[in-house]
Amino acid sequence: MQRYFLQEPYEAKAVFAVSGEPFHHMIRVMRMTPGAKVGLVFEDHLAIIAKIKEADEETVYLEEVEKEQQDKELPLQVTIASGYPKGDKLDLIVQKGTELGAAAFIGFPAQTSVVKWDQKKLQKKQQRLQKIAQEAAEQSQRQIAPAITLLDNAKAFWQSLSQYDAVLVAYEESAKQGEAAMLLQVITALPVGSKVLAIFGPEGGLTPSEIEEAQQNNAKLCGLGPRILRTETAPFYFLSAVSVLTELKRM
């Protein structure tokens, strides 16, 4: 079922009037007609199944069929922080990471990041990634679209670590040294709703001084299995692991 994120909080109504892009997509692109059902997700993350009653030139009118029952969000709020990688790898990280349940994404200039983006470029990039996140959230039937924050200042990033209940750094050397249990230990010990930050270096990895900075801010180093994952693949492993450890086991 097609799914649309609306920019308003949920409020019980006899009829929901929807215009703008969701209207355009339902009526012009998908050519939906009265009786068709869609998912509507409100700003406060409540989701309903709604049925189209009618449409005019710029608005489609729907009625609520039922509230969505199943919780589609990871039990932990995982923010993926990536040291800026090359090319359009952030696009892939955001698209697949959204499908896999990330709550938010942060980009930051790591010491080995090759790309240097100015404010204007970052703003454009942020808008593009926010759109990718929204589309992926709709497609994967989520209740929130992850927020995208692109920083131009590494210091601000390292100082933000205290906001989280747990901070993990994906560290290749941990895997090489045979460390394999930290991820498991940290994730399974956190109560539902905890905020987790997972930090990934760019292609060249994080430098010893960045690792030290992270550790001074209570980050723990963790391996992601014995194979060396590319910078864009490691977040997929991390998010899947959180799902396996929190969602597959609770049922």
Added chain:
Amino acid sequence: MQRYFLQEPYEAKAVFAVSGEPFHHMIRVMRMTPGAKVGLVFEDHLAIIAKIKEADEETVYLEEVEKEQQDKELPLQVTIASGYPKGDKLDLIVQKGTELGAAAFIGFPAQTSVVKWDQKKLQKKQQRLQKIAQEAAEQSQRQIAPAITLLDNAKAFWQSLSQYDAVLVAYEESAKQGEAAMLLQVITALPVGSKVLAIFGPEGGLTPSEIEEAQQNNAKLCGLGPRILRTETAPFYFLSAVSVLTELKRM
């Protein structure tokens, strides 16, 4: 450390003479000089760390430093079978799936596959994917490069299911129905070395008759968490889950 797959079984030698593509990459592309260390992986999956002694116009000569100790392969041999998806999504599945530890990949024409590839096209595609798998295996420091098999016949595929110790089908409806434990149950019950086949539909999913065909061949349906994953994302979740359940827990 750069890693090279050689087309010969391991045999203890005072000097390993390497020519062809690995020679070219070491000496011409990476401009390595005597003393540089590389990983050499032999046909029988044994891996050594070797040091360059010297090179001439077409051969580089190396000596063994030590055998590689750590096992980089998943404890289960996982084959990823994808109903042909659109565009170049198979490239992404093979590249990331190799990093995440897949033992082999199979493509097959599913009923909702949009692309129709003839033998000639399949052969070209197979060569391209084999190269992607080899590069990803080198990059992720694995001991094998996964084999790629592209079938032009769905029947042959369904008949091959009996070769495996366990067959799982990623099935969106399982997730919708709240099934969440099958993957966990099957994976954790298998002894080390078991052969697992994981089947993924194309964008349009598997049809009821394909699901029935799979079930008649002892396949079990499993959900991959409550979010709906794209056809190319689902294998990443599956492989990460196998790693979490077999590698992170054993140490």
